[in-house]
Amino acid sequence: MTTGIRLHAPAAGWSIAADVVVVGSGVAGLTAALRCEAAGLRTVVVTKARLDDGSTRWAQGGIAAALGEGDTPEQHLDDTLVAGAGLCDEDAVRLLVTEGPDAVRRLIETGARFDESSEGDLELTREGGHHRRRIAHAGGDATGAEISRALVEAVRARGMRTVENALVLDLLTDAEGRTAGVTLHVMGEGRHDGVGAVHAPAVVLATGGMGQVFSATTNPSVSTGDGVALALRAGAEVSDLEFVQFHPTVLFLGPDAEGQQPLVSEAVRGEGAHLIDADGVRFMVGQHELAELAPRDIVAKGITRRMLEQDAEHMYLDARHFGAEMWEHRFPTILAACRAHGIDPVTAPIPVAPAAHYASGGVRTDSHGRTTVPGLYACGEVACTGVHGANRLASNSLLEGLVYAERIAADIAANGLRTRVPQPVPYPETPEHPLQTPQARFAIQRIMTGGAGVLRSAGSLAKAADQLQRLHTDAREALAENGRTAEAGVDTWEATNLLCVARVLVAAALLREETRGCHWREDRPERDDTAWRRHIVVTLNPDRTLAVHTTDTTDFPPTLPTQAPQEQ
Numbered sequence: 001m002t003t004g005i006r007l008h009a010p011a012a013g014w015s016i017a018a019d020v021v022v023v024g025s026g027v028a029g030l031t032a033a034l035r036c037e038a039a040g041l042r043t044v045v046v047t048k049a050r051l052d053d054g055s056t057r058w059a060q061g062g063i064a065a066a067l068g069e070g071d072t073p074e075q076h077l078d079d080t081l082v083a084g085a086g087l088c089d090e091d092a093v094r095l096l097v098t099e100g101p102d103a104v105r106r107l108i109e110t111g112a113r114f115d116e117s118s119e120g121d122l123e124l125t126r127e128g129g130h131h132r133r134r135i136a137h138a139g140g141d142a143t144g145a146e147i148s149r150a151l152v153e154a155v156r157a158r159g160m161r162t163v164e165n166a167l168v169l170d171l172l173t174d175a176e177g178r179t180a181g182v183t184l185h186v187m188g189e190g191r192h193d194g195v196g197a198v199h200a201p202a203v204v205l206a207t208g209g210m211g212q213v214f215s216a217t218t219n220p221s222v223s224t225g226d227g228v229a230l231a232l233r234a235g236a237e238v239s240d241l242e243f244v245q246f247h248p249t250v251l252f253l254g255p256d257a258e259g260q261q262p263l264v265s266e267a268v269r270g271e272g273a274h275l276i277d278a279d280g281v282r283f284m285v286g287q288h289e290l291a292e293l294a295p296r297d298i299v300a301k302g303i304t305r306r307m308l309e310q311d312a313e314h315m316y317l318d319a320r321h322f323g324a325e326m327w328e329h330r331f332p333t334i335l336a337a338c339r340a341h342g343i344d345p346v347t348a349p350i351p352v353a354p355a356a357h358y359a360s361g362g363v364r365t366d367s368h369g370r371t372t373v374p375g376l377y378a379c380g381e382v383a384c385t386g387v388h389g390a391n392r393l394a395s396n397s398l399l400e401g402l403v404y405a406e407r408i409a410a411d412i413a414a415n416g417l418r419t420r421v422p423q424p425v426p427y428p429e430t431p432e433h434p435l436q437t438p439q440a441r442f443a444i445q446r447i448m449t450g451g452a453g454v455l456r457s458a459g460s461l462a463k464a465a466d467q468l469q470r471l472h473t474d475a476r477e478a479l480a481e482n483g484r485t486a487e488a489g490v491d492t493w494e495a496t497n498l499l500c501v502a503r504v505l506v507a508a509a510l511l512r513e514e515t516r517g518c519h520w521r522e523d524r525p526e527r528d529d530t531a532w533r534r535h536i537v538v539t540l541n542p543d544r545t546l547a548v549h550t551t552d553t554t555d556f557p558p559t560l561p562t563q564a565p566q567e568q
Contacts, residue, residue, distance in 0.1 A: 084389025390517025
């Protein structure tokens with residue numbers, strides 16, 4: 001049921017009619033759009049930046065699938081379940097690893113060119129948590145850029161309608177509460193100006209992550225949790241948001257560095273680089289059977305522990321033994337990034353520290369990408385399919401976006417949603433969501449980094465919750481007193497979305513009194529399967545408070561009252 005809450009924004013001045021609107025232009029969004037278009041559905045793609053600026057293009061390591069000799073989906077499943085620390089939905093993972101290899105082959109047929117051996121086979125590498133080489137890569141360390149290029153070219157070749165530089169605002173619904181499209185704001189360079197709407201009976205959220213909720217992240221500046229915030233305002237359930245993966249090896253640019261930081265791919269460790277401290281000691285040896293190639297949460301914790309023990313701001317990644325030729329051939333993007341910041345990994349270790357990287361949780365979906373709002377779908381990082389559990393296995397994210405996007409397109413086509421002409425009902429006059437000032441973005445990032453980062457405790461999380469609540473209360477009081485808050489605009493909408501997802505993340509992290517996967521509670525250092533082998537689900541109440549509950553088991557209940565095709 002919709003909350004009735006929406007962002008303060010001008011009324012829509014133009015509209016587009018479609019069968020499907022896809023929000024986002026990464027691997028998940030563009031794959032969904034291409035499959036919907038191929039099924040004969042009128043599809044519109046809305047993206048926050050340029051079509052080729054989705055988060056996918058920043059992915060370095062590659063895409064994981066059982067494509068190599070001797071590898072099997074079952075082995076891939078086992079590695080995924082171990083990384084997920086007891087919270088993966090095994091059925092969802094089985095879908096991923098079983099359908100994944102063919103989905104990658106279809107991606108290659110679409111035009112993506114992966115690195116090959118001299119014999120013409122896919123050149124596969126290994127990353128943390130994988131017991132086999134199953135990571136397909138392109139351009140050495142530019143896999144995401146190549147996938148993005150291929151999908152963007154395919155979308156443009158088909159003449160698909162796109163709206164670029166557009167921030168999605170809120171979901172439109174009809175009188176029965178079913179999806180009827182979205183409102184959006186085009187930021188000056190698109191084909192429309194100002195606020196408009198796309199009317200469609202199916203909306204696919206593929207908006208990526210929310211890394212900008214922290215001060216240091218590998219995510220681009222556009223990753224402000226817009227999809228999760230929209231879904232919450234629309235009444236959808238969000239789950240597992242406390243499980244934010246901090247990538248262990250991000251180039252350390254100084255203690256005051258903020259915003260997007262250069263990633264040093266896990267594949268560098270997969271090819272034999274070592275983590276060392278300032279004395280040259282390989283501190284991960286003996287902490288896990290895979291040492292530097294342990295799952296990411298274990299490596300991030302190992303680095304953080306060593307930093308605390310030695311009162312150091314960073315550790316080092318040593319790959320000097322690669323030599324110049326290997327660096328230039330296998331990791332040209334990372335080599336260039338390091339050298340741009342005055343570090344030459346050919347001759348010196350790379351200073352690294354963990355930074356926010358990937359949200360394992362998001363908008364709760366079923367195996368067809370359906371959320372708890374009829375007609376609203378989600379895939380990619382914005383979604384919680386149950387695949388990742390408490391910690392994502394390296395390079396499963398591109399595969400998840402690919403597989404579940406295809407499943408969403410098949411479901412939309414099968415359910416005949418195009419036969420339903422959406423009739424959006426007007427937004428109610430109230431309640432209006434109070435807007436945060438642009439400056440609140442930096443306050444939120446500092447609060448989250450200090451209280452809900454790699455290391456968390458009841459005290460740090462409670463403090464963060466209080467500080468976030470104060471920001472929320474101040475804006476709400478200003479709205480009540482003055483009839484308005486900050487000026488409506490991209491900066492204020494983004495800051496408001498960041499506060500929304502930050503409050504949910506902290507509420508879930510405070511409730512989960514254990515350490516599991518990438519959720520590390522200093523005051524609750526042990527994993528507690530008896531009490532906490534279950535999911536935390538959050539919704540937004542009409543009065544803007546959070547409703548938080550846990551599932552009875554590791555299995556999610558159905559997203560909709562029945563899993564039969566949606567009403568025609």
